[in-house]
Structure formats: structure tokens, C-alpha cells
Amino acid sequence: MASALETLCGQAYGAKQHHMLGIYLQRSWIVLIICTILLLPLFIFTAPILRLLGQEQSIASMAGTFSLWFIPVIFSLVFSFTFQMYLQSQSKNRIISYLAALSLILHISLSWITVTKLHMGVSGAMGSMVLAMWIPTFGQFAFLLCGGCPDTWTGFSWIAFKDLWPVIRLSLSSGAMVCLEVWYNTILVLLTGHMQNAETEIDALSICLNINGWEMMISLGFLAAAGVRVANELGGGSAKAAKFSIVVVVGESLSIGSVLFVLFLLFRGSLAYVFTEDGEVAREVAVLSPLLAFSILLNSVQPVLSGVAVGAGWQSVVAYVNVTCYYLIGIPLGIVLGYLIGYQVNGIWIGMILGTLVQTLVLVCITWRTNWDKQVTIAQERVNKWLLPKSNVACGGRGTA
Incomplete structure (x- = not known):
């Protein structure tokens, strides 16, 4: 919020x-x-x-x-x-x-x-x-x-x-947008807890999500940068500068994510031993590492676009996108692949990745098709409306x- x-x-x-x-x-x-x-x-x-x-x-x-x-x-x-x-x-x-x-x-x-x-x-x-x-x-x-x-x-x-009401309304939209993203990964752990051999699966998944969380800190830094720059430029009346900021931040984040994607594919067999000495858990982490690498690649774009949405004040729009992509596409696919087809935790994670991929593509389309001159007008109207x-x-x- x-x-x-x-x-x-x-x-x-x-x-x-x-x-x-x-x-x-x-x-x-x-x-x-x-x-x-x-x-x-x-x-x-x-x-x-x-x-x-x-x-x-x-x-x-x-x-x-x-x-x-x-x-x-x-x-x-x-x-x-x-x-x-x-x-x-x-x-x-x-x-x-x-x-x-x-x-x-x-x-x-x-x-x-x-x-x-x-x-x-x-x-x-x-x-x-x-x-x-x-x-x-x-x-x-x-x-x-x-x-x-x-x-x-x-x-x-x-x-x-x-x-307070305008702040409450925007805070609720912001909370819905962010919580729907955070809960999406939490549901991955919740569903894994019902698998056979749940403790080993959760141990391996926790290691992967921990690594993913470390990398996500880089993306969250770019998210903050995108949000601040877009908000500042829209408030200052410069649509051109706002668009340039988006291109620069997304490009930098994607470059770092691509390098990490390759590294995690290359060193997937040794990742787990930073966290555990259990050979069974380490083998499970090695199996999950390709999915971790693809998650990291998507995370280099998706959070940045969420930052653009925050800077422009689109939280309610992104909340609807998250509900559709995560909870109507990603989680049902994960349940089908994990439980019905029998891919276990791999299937659940594949479904979640597909949901994130759809959400990222939707945010790219929204950002690409946005009239940024109109967004400048909306931002300045918001500032003037609540001005004291x-x-x-x-x-x-x-x-x-």
C-alpha cells in the first residue's frame, strides 16, 4: 500500500x-x-x-x-x-x-x-x-x-x-497490485506443501525462491528507479523524458537478467550447496534450476513495468491484469500440470511462469500503446486536485x- x-x-x-x-x-x-x-x-x-x-x-x-x-x-x-x-x-x-x-x-x-x-x-x-x-x-x-x-x-x-479518502483509494489499489504479485509466489509454496515428500520439495523450493529473492532485489531497485523517474517526469510535464526513462531502465534490467539467466543455467548443479549439505535437496534444486533461470529472466522486465505503472498511477489497472494472468491462468495451469499430469512442483512452477509471462506481455502492450502526453495531463490534474x-x-x- x-x-x-x-x-x-x-x-x-x-x-x-x-x-x-x-x-x-x-x-x-x-x-x-x-x-x-x-x-x-x-x-x-x-x-x-x-x-x-x-x-x-x-x-x-x-x-x-x-x-x-x-x-x-x-x-x-x-x-x-x-x-x-x-x-x-x-x-x-x-x-x-x-x-x-x-x-x-x-x-x-x-x-x-x-x-x-x-x-x-x-x-x-x-x-x-x-x-x-x-x-x-x-x-x-x-x-x-x-x-x-x-x-x-x-x-x-x-x-x-x-x-484521506483519495489516499486510501490509491493505497488500496497499490496494495491489491503488489499483494496479488507477492501472494502468487506464496501460493507456489502452499501448493507444494500438499505434494508427496513435501519437506524435501519445500526445502528445494525455498532455496530457489531465496535465490530468486536475492536477484529480485536488483529488479526492485530498477522498479523504484522506473517509478520515481516516470512520476517525476509526468509531474514535471515531460512525456518524452518519461518514455526515455522507461526504455533506459528496462534495457539495463533486462541486460543484467540475461547474464544471470545464463549463469544459473551453467551452475545449476552447485547452487544448492551454498544453503544445504543434503544431497537429495541439492538434486531437487538442480532439477528446478532451469525454471529458476527463466523466472529470473522474466523478473528483469516484469517488476520494472510494474514500477512504470506505479509512477503513472495505474495500480488499479495492473491489479486487474494480475488477477487475470496469475489467478485465472497461472495457478490453474500449475495445478493441472502439477497434480493432474503429475509433474509435481515442476508443473506448478511452469504454470506460474506462464502466468507471469502473460502478465509481462500485457504490461508491455499497455506501456507501448499508452499516450504519454495524456498521462502528463492526468498527473498534473491529480497534483492540482489535492494541492494545499x-x-x-x-x-x-x-x-x-
Whole structure:
């Protein structure tokens, strides 16, 4: 849902309405905190929910333990994601990188101490994760309050509680778009849990998805770049610059994805031993590696086009595309190939890849056929519609900061 802020802040910053960014940030906090509170029962009752869905007792119980530890994490994400969108829209990426590096070092160090030296197991690993997630958030708060964004932050304001409905609506569209993508991969694990020899299958799949997740971080970086550049250029009134940004970002991401595609095909036999010493799991990873390579290739294009959609404010359109391609094409095909034809986890993943391929082709067509001059007009109308006078924002900030 925080990606709504990427659209709002990016377009307002491009239109030089800098004083609105702080108001949008606070409105997003209000919306996301309420949403997180509403989601708490899902985290509290994860184990019984998974058991009702037919998962094995051991898998459901461990998932329930992890989900309870994630409660403080999801509250930290309310602020870390919104801060990230707010700062990225102003191209203030350095502070995000520094704090992320600090968080990574801290997480690795604390995990090593708590798990290896203190033998605290899951509790140690998750406790270190909670600390590592909150420290960058406090750092971003300090950066903001100490004058890191003087043009866009005028202090806390009661104005943020007004006109929340447009932010809620765009946030819900953004949440639907992103969640439908994330849940798509989660369903892959859920379906695999019903296979024969499920633990080995899930171990192998988890390794592949972990590798895929590492590579996805590169694509998410390009997603952010595409979203920021497109939003800034549309808000600034330049359709030509927006189109040029799309071509450059997609080209760079696809080049990196193509290199990784070849590397994962070449080294598929040795990938698993970075994560496990189990020969059976390693052999299963080697079988899945070609599918992993194709997923990585698609991931070098699809997230970037999603970033373009976020920058232009198309979240609701992409949500409909995701429902159709993922849940009406990809998952049914995966179930047929995996269960009915008997390809097991390979069949499920092939179906999911085909769904992603269709979604990518649809997004390419939408992007190619878009009238970007019209998108400039829409973006500027959105900025002007929600614009508040700078004097009003400043007065509201001084009164409550």
C-alpha cells in the first residue's frame, strides 16, 4: 500500500509542489497503521489457519511461531516503506543505502551471536531481525526531524487527517497490485506443501525462491528507479523524458537478467550447496534450476513495468491484469500440470511462469500503446486536485510539530 506514496510524492515533486510530500507521508502513515492493526489477527492465528488449509502440523506450527515474531516487524515496515518512497521520490537514496547497510551488518552480527554462540535458535534469529528492522526506521526519523528534507517536511500537521479518502483509494489499489504479485509466489509454496515428500520439495523450493529473492532485489531497485523517474517526469510535464526513462531502465534490467539467466543455467548443479549439505535437496534444486533461470529472466522486465505503472498511477489497472494472468491462468495451469499430469512442483512452477509471462506481455502492450502526453495531463490534474496552499501546510506544521 505504501507504493501509493511513490505515485503521489513522485508526481508532486516533479511538479515542484514540494510542501505536499510531508503531508502525503503523514496521510500514508495513518492509513497503513490502521490497516496493520486490522491485519493482526492473521498473524496471531497463522498456525490454525494453515492447519485448516491442510498443511502438515510441523510446517503450520513453525509458521505460527515465525508469524508472531513478525508482528513488530510489520509495524516497522509501515514507516520504513513509506520513508523509502518519500525519500526516493526526491532522489535522496544515499541515506536509505547507508541505513540499509547498517541494518544488514547488524542483522548478520546479531544473528551469528544469538544463533551460533548463544544457541537461541529461531528466537535469536527473529529477535535480531526485529532490531535490525527498527534501527533504520529510527535513523530515518532522525534524518527527517534533524532537517534532512527542509523543502518537503514542515512538521507534523493535523491537515494530514483531512482528505484521506483519495489516499486510501490509491493505497488500496497499490496494495491489491503488489499483494496479488507477492501472494502468487506464496501460493507456489502452499501448493507444494500438499505434494508427496513435501519437506524435501519445500526445502528445494525455498532455496530457489531465496535465490530468486536475492536477484529480485536488483529488479526492485530498477522498479523504484522506473517509478520515481516516470512520476517525476509526468509531474514535471515531460512525456518524452518519461518514455526515455522507461526504455533506459528496462534495457539495463533486462541486460543484467540475461547474464544471470545464463549463469544459473551453467551452475545449476552447485547452487544448492551454498544453503544445504543434503544431497537429495541439492538434486531437487538442480532439477528446478532451469525454471529458476527463466523466472529470473522474466523478473528483469516484469517488476520494472510494474514500477512504470506505479509512477503513472495505474495500480488499479495492473491489479486487474494480475488477477487475470496469475489467478485465472497461472495457478490453474500449475495445478493441472502439477497434480493432474503429475509433474509435481515442476508443473506448478511452469504454470506460474506462464502466468507471469502473460502478465509481462500485457504490461508491455499497455506501456507501448499508452499516450504519454495524456498521462502528463492526468498527473498534473491529480497534483492540482489535492494541492494545499504552502502557507496552510506551514501553519499546520508549526502548530503541532
